[in-house]
Amino acid sequence: EAGVTQFPSHSVIEKGQTVTLRCDPISGHDNLYWYRRVMGKEIKFLLHFVKESKQDESGMPNNRFLAERTGGTYSTLKVQPAELEDSGVYFCASSPDYTDTQYFGPGTRLTVL
Amino acid sequence: GDSVTQMEGPVTLSEEAFLTINCTYTATGYPSLFWYVQYPGEGLQLLLKATKADDKGSNKGFEATYRKETTSFHLEKGSVQVSDSAVYFCAPGPSDRGSTLGRLYFGRGTQLTVWP
Numbered sequence: 001e002a003g004v005t006q007f008p009s010h011s012v013i014e015k016g017q018t019v020t021l022r023c024d025p026i027s028g029h030d031n032l033y034w035y036r037r038v039m040g041k042e043i044k045f046l047l048h049f050v051k052e053s054k055q056d057e058s059g060m061p062n063n064r065f066l067a068e069r070t071g072g073t074y075s076t077l078k079v080q081p082a083e084l085e086d087s088g089v090y091f092c093a094s095s096p097d098y099t100d101t102q103y104f105g106p107g108t109r110l111t112v113l
Numbered sequence: 114g115d116s117v118t119q120m121e122g123p124v125t126l127s128e129e130a131f132l133t134i135n136c137t138y139t140a141t142g143y144p145s146l147f148w149y150v151q152y153p154g155e156g157l158q159l160l161l162k163a164t165k166a167d168d169k170g171s172n173k174g175f176e177a178t179y180r181k182e183t184t185s186f187h188l189e190k191g192s193v194q195v196s197d198s199a200v201y202f203c204a205p206g207p208s209d210r211g212s213t214l215g216r217l218y219f220g221r222g223t224q225l226t227v228w229p
Contacts, residue, residue, distance in 0.1 A: 031215055043157075043202065043219035056216065091157060098215030099145065102206075106156035 002026065004105035006092050012111045018080040021108045025074070025094030031055075032075050033095075033102060034067060038088040046090075049075060050098070082112045115140045119203045119220025126193055126227050134188040134223045136177075136203030144205040146170075146179055146186040147217065151200045160188075160201070193227045200224050 005024045013019050025032045034046040046065070047057040051072035060067070064083070069075040079086055089109050093102040120135040138146070148160040148170070161170035166181035175190045186203060204217040 033216065035217075035219075040221075042221045043217075045216040045218070048215050059216070093157075093217075095215070099206075101147070101159055101162060102215075102217060103159070104149070104157035 004092055004094050004103050006090075006105040006108050008108060009106065010109045010111075012113065013082055014113050015084055016081045018078065019082055019110060021077045021079075021090050021092075021110070023075045023077070023092030023094075023105060025092070026103055029094035029096050029103075030072070031095045031098050031100075031102075032069060033093040034075070034077055035091040035093065036088050037091070037107075038085070043091065046077075048098070055098075079110075082110075084112050086110060087112045115144070115205060115218050117203055117205055117218050117220045120223055121221065123224040123226060126225070128195055128227055128229050129192045130227075132188070132190040132193045132197075132225070134201055134203075134225070135185070136187055136220060137183070137185045138203070138205040138218070139184065140205050140218075143181065146177070147204045147206055148175070148177055148186070148188050149202045149204055149219075151202070151222070153199070157202070193225070195227045195229050198225055198227050 007022045032049040037043040045059040048055045049069045066078045089107045091107045093104045095102045117138045145164045147162045149157045150160045161172040163170040163179035169178045177188045200222045202222045203220045206217050
């Protein structure tokens with residue numbers, strides 16, 4: 001069974017540009033989560049999808065971040081325009097049910113210059 | 114709100130030493146508790162979990178016991194190896210009180226380095 005995959009693995013962009021991160025969850029997992037770890041700090045929750053619906057987006061830092069999960073399969077997280085403080089590692093995770101173990105992808109390291 | 118306090122690192126040990134990484138949490142209800150590990154250059158992997166009070170999670174020689182009375186989930190290993198060098202994250206998860214919030218609350222992570 002394939003695990004959670006994320007693309008790209010690394011992204012380096014300039015302040016003001018747009019970046020889109022993609023996450024493909026484990027097949028059949030209705031729950032998809034985005035988290036972020038800024039250098040040296042804790043991993044913070046961003047949002048939670050159940051199928052294509054946003055169950056909880058209370059962790060999204062501001063309206064420069066837009067997450068979508070059309071069709072309830074893969075998800076994208078767009079940052080527009082990117083700021084320096086957006087640099088960090090963005091993790092995606094999926095689980096069959098919200099009470100189940102979350103399986104994480106390898107993360108996307110975003111660097112905003 | 115829910116939160117977790119994890120022992121700060123870095124922790125440096127010699128091979129075969131005993132390891133303890135402390136973790137305490139605050140939560141509504143009785144959450145499932147997880148330890149995740151991130152090896153160099155890799156993503157987060159589930160190390161072990163416990164879903165109710167007094168449960169002991171174990172994997173790869175690591176253990177952690179769900180202590181409701183002290184709201185703790187300390188990670189232990191009797192004899193660490195060089196290959197255990199990684200960052201360890203404690204994470205309370207969803208409560209059993211019917212919450213629809215599935216988020217995990219992570220600590221800052223504890224960097225462990227084991228020398229031969």
